[in-house]
Amino acid sequence: MPKLAESVPAGVVAGALRFAFALPRPLRNLVIGRPIVLDGQRLHPEAQLILRLQRLAGEDWTTTTPAANRTALSRSNALVSGPVVEGVTVRALDMDGVPGRFYTPHGLPGGSPLLVFYHGGGWVSGDLDSHDNLCRFLAVEAGVRVLSADYRLAPEHPFPAAADDARTAFEWAVANASELKVDPARIALGGDSAGGNLAAVTALHAREAKPVFLLLFYPAVDATVRRRSRELFGRGFFLTDEKMDWFLDHYAPSRDTHADPRLSVLLAEDLSGLPPTYLATAGFDPLRDEGEAFAAKLAEQGVPVVLRRHEGLFHGYANILGVGGVFREAVAEAVGALRTGLALANARQDVPETA
Incomplete structure (x- = not known):
């Protein structure tokens, strides 16, 4: 029934x-x-x-x-994302075999920054539609073009398929910056949950061009350790302990892969090459402690990082744009961080090199 x-x-x-x-x-x-x-x-x-x-x-x-x-x-x-955010033109793209959706705010001139965004969903679910309104909101409010990547999902395509597609999408965006009318020196990466994982992994493993900023909402960064937040918030707060095991069993069924930095990016020895990062966690999220451990390691290795814990929220809040106000406020704060990070990247470009 x-x-x-x-x-x-x-x-x-x-x-x-x-x-x-x-x-x-x-x-x-x-x-x-x-x-x-x-x-x-x-x-x-x-x-x-x-x-x-x-x-x-x-x-x-x-x-x-x-x-x-x-x-x-x-x-x-669909229940919580709210009315469709207007003021943006949307078109489909193919990025060397990875489907994508490209968002351009109305009236935005060429040469703008770009955010390549990876949706969450435990590497098993989520798609271009599930995060459409979030991408629209980020594009309009941050004044950037946004490219959402529809990477392959598990279990049909297990690890490292999603990570490979995420890197393909970013490198395609860099190579096609002119056609996209974006500044190739101001491309940021972002994502929520599993998408935050893919953004960080891509930033670490991109072969040539590197992103100038990371925007991470409650990322999954370590598949090897059960931290205290997972014990505290593993039941009753949307993302559960059972779901986390279920997702990982589908995406990376072999435990031999769990320590691979393309999955557990927190375990990478050298994170010093990552760009300035805004990392938001939710207080009632099983992933809270690993995200905050990642932020701490970035800071220890000299990466400029802003860690923001939204104490009263739970995992998945970035998609809740249609009801209440606290969730939208949390996403708006991240938008401000993205705008600032991209502006600082632009300022760094304008500083002349000294002999």
């Missing part, structure tokens, strides 16, 4: 979500229940409301089969 959530159109459920967020605060608090405090952090009321409504509706980002997981993620994103 299908779950109730699966029998109700996504638009109806999305409308109910917006209605719940519009309720007077006392009524919202009744729905939310008692505050959740873990590890000295309080789950933000808006985050708690979404999780509560998700449970009441029977919505679940399932891990039964890859096909079911992909459908569930697409539906989950």
